[in-house]
Amino acid sequence: MPLNIDWQQILLHWMNLAILAGGLYFLLCKPVKQFMDKREEYYRQLDREANEKLAEAQRVKAEYQEKMEGAEEEIHQTRAKIQQAAQQSAQEQLTQAQAQAKQIVDRARTEAEHSRERALKESQRELRRLAAEATRRLALQEDPFDQFLDLAERGEDDEE
Numbered sequence: 098m099p100l101n102i103d104w105q106q107i108l109l110h111w112m113n114l115a116i117l118a119g120g121l122y123f124l125l126c127k128p129v130k131q132f133m134d135k136r137e138e139y140y141r142q143l144d145r146e147a148n149e150k151l152a153e154a155q156r157v158k159a160e161y162q163e164k165m166e167g168a169e170e171e172i173h174q175t176r177a178k179i180q181q182a183a184q185q186s187a188q189e190q191l192t193q194a195q196a197q198a199k200q201i202v203d204r205a206r207t208e209a210e211h212s213r214e215r216a217l218k219e220s221q222r223e224l225r226r227l228a229a230e231a232t233r234r235l236a237l238q239e240d241p242f243d244q245f246l247d248l249a250e251r252g253e254d255d256e257e
Contacts, residue, residue, distance in 0.1 A: 230248060 227248060
């Protein structure tokens with residue numbers, strides 16, 4: 098052998114390597130493969146659960162969106178009803194106020210009319226009294242100027 102190569106030794110080393118590789122494969126590779134399979138299944142399970150939770154969260158979000166839209170519509174309807182009721186109440190109060198104002202004005206007109214009639218009757222009585230007094234004085238033949246002054250003095254005393 099020129100390079101001092103022993104083919105028998107090389108073949109035995111190759112066989113030893115094959116036996117070692119086969120033994121290690123069965124001893125180490127099988128448990129590692131099982132561990133890796135379990136680990137892969139665990140992460141697949143986590144992924145499935147995460148996807149299910151995400152789908153559930155999206156479904157709940159959609160429900161809440163629908164409820165929010167429904168609530169907004171309900172709020173809008175309620176607000177419209179309240180505004181309508183407030184306008185109706187304001188209109189009723191305005192109508193009542195107008196009716197009260199009309200009653201007050203009518204009452205004031207009536208009272209003013211009565212006051213005017215009383216003042217007119219009072220002035221007519223005063224004129225009759227003055228006319229009667231003037232007639233009586235004329236009948237007594239007093240000086241008309243003195244009579245007028247006496248009547249005027251009496252009128253001032255009566256007013257006070």
